[in-house]
Amino acid sequence: MSCSVNLIEISYSNGKDKILKDINLNLGHEEKIAIIGSNGSGKSTLLKIIAGLTAPSMGYVELFHNKIISLNEFKKYRRDIAYLPQDVTNHFLCPTVIEDVIFSLRTRGDSEESALKKADVILKDLQINHLKERIIFDLSGGEQKIVALAGLLILKPKILLLDEPTNALDEKSEQKIIKILNSLKKSMVIVSHHKSFIESLTPTIYKLEDSTLEKLDN
Amino acid sequence: MKNKESLILLSSFFYSFIVAFSVLDYIFLLPLGIVLFSEKKNIFKIIKKLIFLNFFIIVLVIFVYFQNPQNALELLIRTNLILLFNSTLFHKSKGYDIVRGLDNLKVNSKIISVFYFTLILINYLRLDFKETRNTLKSRGFKNNTSMFTYKIYGNVFAMIIIKALKKSEDIQFSMQARGFKNKIYFLNSNTINLFEHILMGSVIMIFIKVIYELFG
Numbered sequence: 540m541s542c543s544v545n546l547i548e549i550s551y552s553n554g555k556d557k558i559l560k561d562i563n564l565n566l567g568h569e570e571k572i573a574i575i576g577s578n579g580s581g582k583s584t585l586l587k588i589i590a591g592l593t594a595p596s597m598g599y600v601e602l603f604h605n606k607i608i609s610l611n612e613f614k615k616y617r618r619d620i621a622y623l624p625q626d627v628t629n630h631f632l633c634p635t636v637i638e639d640v641i642f643s644l645r646t647r648g649d650s651e652e653s654a655l656k657k658a659d660v661i662l663k664d665l666q667i668n669h670l671k672e673r674i675i676f677d678l679s680g681g682e683q684k685i686v687a688l689a690g691l692l693i694l695k696p697k698i699l700l701l702d703e704p705t706n707a708l709d710e711k712s713e714q715k716i717i718k719i720l721n722s723l724k725k726s727m728v729i730v731s732h733h734k735s736f737i738e739s740l741t742p743t744i745y746k747l748e749d750s751t752l753e754k755l756d757n
Numbered sequence: 758m759k760n761k762e763s764l765i766l767l768s769s770f771f772y773s774f775i776v777a778f779s780v781l782d783y784i785f786l787l788p789l790g791i792v793l794f795s796e797k798k799n800i801f802k803i804i805k806k807l808i809f810l811n812f813f814i815i816v817l818v819i820f821v822y823f824q825n826p827q828n829a830l831e832l833l834i835r836t837n838l839i840l841l842f843n844s845t846l847f848h849k850s851k852g853y854d855i856v857r858g859l860d861n862l863k864v865n866s867k868i869i870s871v872f873y874f875t876l877i878l879i880n881y882l883r884l885d886f887k888e889t890r891n892t893l894k895s896r897g898f899k900n901n902t903s904m905f906t907y908k909i910y911g912n913v914f915a916m917i918i919i920k921a922l923k924k925s926e927d928i929q930f931s932m933q934a935r936g937f938k939n940k941i942y943f944l945n946s947n948t949i950n951l952f953e954h955i956l957m958g959s960v961i962m963i964f965i966k967v968i969y970e971l972f973g
Contacts, residue, residue, distance in 0.1 A: 544945040592930045611935035622934040628881075628926040633941055634873075643935050655944075674853065676880070690935075 543568055543591055543698050543726040544603035551584055552596050558584055560750040562598070565700070571720075571727040576747035583625055584731040585747065586700050588727060593651040597708040603697075618647065621691035623684075625702040626732075628676070630687045637662075637671045638676075640690045647694075659691050665719060681712025688719060699727045705736050760945045762858035764953045768960045769846055773839045775960075779967045781831060785838055788959040792845040795952050803845050811839055852876040857943050867941040873941055874928065881924055882917060889913050 541696065545567040551559040563641040566572055576582050587593040589600060591613025596694075602616050610702045624630055633639040640662065641654035649657075662668040667685050675686060684704060691699065704720070705713045717739050720727070731737050737744060744755045772788055796803060814836050822829035847855070856873045860866075893913070900906045931937075 588932065590934055615947055616882070617934070617936050620934075622930075623942065624927060625929060626927065629924070629931050630935075632928075632931065632937060633855070633943070638942065638944055642942060646936050646938055651944070661894070662908060674851065 542576035543570070543603060544728075545604075546589070546598070547601065549585070549600070550597045551581070551588065551593070557750050559588075559595070559747075562752045563639070564727060564752060566594065569724050569726055570743070572743045572745060573729045573735065574729065574745045574747055575737065578610075578720060581749045581750065582700050582747050585729050585752075586602075586622070586702050587730070589698075590620055590700050591616070591651045591724035592656065594598055599612050607703035608641060618694055619697040620700065621694065621696035621698065622700045623687055623691060623702060623704060625706060627680070627683045627687045630690065633674050635671075636667070636673050636675055637685050639675055639686065641662050643690060643694050657693055658689075658731060661689050665689050665692075666757070679712075680707055681708050681715070684708065684712065684716060685719070688716075692723070699723070699725050701727065701731075703731055705731065705733055707738060760857065760861050761949045761953045762854040762862035764858075764949060764957055765846060766855060766858035766862065768953075768956050769843055771960050771964055772842055773882065776838050777840075780970070782963075782966070784963050789802060789838060789842050789845075789966075791956050791959055792842060796845050798849055799848055803841070803848055806844050807837065807841055807865060810844075811837070814840075845859055846959060852880075854943075856927065857945075859942075860943045861945060864922055868949055870939055870941055877928075878921060882921055884921055885917055889917065 543565070546562055546564040549562040549564075550557065562585065564572075573645075574585065582623075584593060588595050590609055591600070591607070594610050602613075602620075607613060607616075612732055617649065622728050623655075631639050633642050637655070637658060640658045641649075642696055643655040644657060645651065659668070660673060665685055665688065666683065667689065670682060670686065672694055675683060678686065688704075701720075708716070713736060720729075720740055727741075729737065729740060745752050768788070776785055781951055793800065793803075814833065818829045818833045821832055852874070853873075856876065859869050859872065893909070898909060900910075
C-alpha cells in the first residue's frame with residue numbers, strides 16, 4: 540500500500556506543556572484511520588499539523604513520500620489535503636451554500652460556469668441541491684457539516700482530515716455523514732469522541748493519551 | 758449594473774448624500790414613501806428602531822438647539838429621513854447583500870473581504886453576547902452599582918474579546934487550508950424588479966432637481 544501521509548517523530552509543545560511527543564503514524568492510500576482521546580489531549584493539534592496549518596516543534600511530515608520541512612512547502616499540496624475544522628462555521632468563507640461550495644475551485648482559477656457544473660454534481664450526490672441558494676449561517680448544524688464536506692470534496696482531494704465531523708449532530712445527520720464518508724475512497728484521518736461513529740467507519744483506531752499515540756487492538 | 762443589491766446600495770448612497778447636503782424639500786419624501794410602501798407589513802418594527810436610534814440623535818439636537826434652533830430642527834429632520842430610508846431599505850438585510858452590492862460595483866476585493874469578515878465576526882459577537890446574557894440571567898446575576906457587577910462585566914467583556922480572537926485565528930486556518938487569496942467570489946442574482954427601478958428612478962429624479970436648482 541502506497542503511503543499518503545507519514546508522521547515522523549512529531550512533537551509539539553505549547554510553552555511549557557508538551558502536547559505531542561514523538562508521534563509516528565502512517566496513513567496508507569485510501570486508508571481510513573480514527574484518532575480518539577480525551578478533551579485537550581492534542582487530537583486537533585495533530586490534525587492541524589498534518590494539514591500544514593501548525594508547525595511541529597520537532598519531527599516532520601511526509602506527504603506522498605516527500606519530506607515537508609516548512610509550512611510553506613504545504614502550499615503545493617493544498618489541493619490534495621482537505622481539512623474540516625471542529626467548529627464547522629470556521630470553514631465557511633462565503634455567504635451562500637453554492638458560493639462557498641465553488642469557492643475553492645474559483646480561487647484556484649476555475650471559471651464560474653465550470654465551477655457551477657461541478658458543484659451541481661456534488662450537491663446532487665450529497666442530496667443537498669435544495670439548499671443551494673440558502674445562507675449558510677441559517678442552516679442546521681447537520682446541514683452545515685454536509686455543505687462543508689461538499690466544499691471539500693469538490694476539489695477531489697486525496698486526503699480528508701476531519702475534526703469531530705459529527706460533533707453536536709443528531710442521529711439522523713450522523714447516519715447521513717457515515718453514509719457519505721463510507722462511500723468515499725480516500726485516505727482519511729477522523730478525530731472524534733464518538734466510538735460508535737468511528738467503529739462504523741474504520742477498524743483502525745488510535746488513542747492519543749499522555750501526549751503519545753497508541754494503536755488500539757481490534 | 759447587474760444586480761439589485763448594487764442598485765439598492767447606490768440608491769441608499771445618493772439619497773443620503775442628497776438629503777444631507779441640499780436644501781430640504783418635500784420631494785425627498787417620495788423615495789421614502791416608496792420604500793415604506795414596500796415594507797408596509799414591517800412598518801411598526803422599523804418605526805420602533807427609528808425611535809430607539811433617536812435617543813442618540815436627540816442629545817446632539819439638544820446641544821445644537823441652544824446655539825441655533827433652526828439648525829437643530831433641520832438636523833433632526835435630515836437624520837431621521839436618512840435613518841428611516843436606510844433602515845427600511847435594509848430592514849431584511851443581513852449585511853451579505855451589501856457585500857454583494859459592493860462586489861458588483863467593482864470595489865477592491867481586499868476591502869470587500871475585510872468588510873465581509875468584519876460582518877461575520879460582528880454576527881458571532883452578537884450571538885456570543887446574547888448567549889452570555891442568557892447565562893448571566895440563568896445563573897441569577899443581578900446588575901447593580903457594586904464592584905462585583907463591574908468585575909463580572911469586565912470578565913464578560915474580556916471573554917468575548919478572547920473568543921473573537923480565537924475565532925479570527927480559526928478562520929485564518931480555514932483561509933490557509935482553502936487557498937484564500939484575498940478575494941471572495943460572489944454569484945450575481947441579476948434580478949432587478951419593478952421596485953428597484955421605481956426607487957432608483959425617484960432618487961435620480963430628486964438628484965436632477967437638486968442639480969438643476971444649484972446650477973439652473
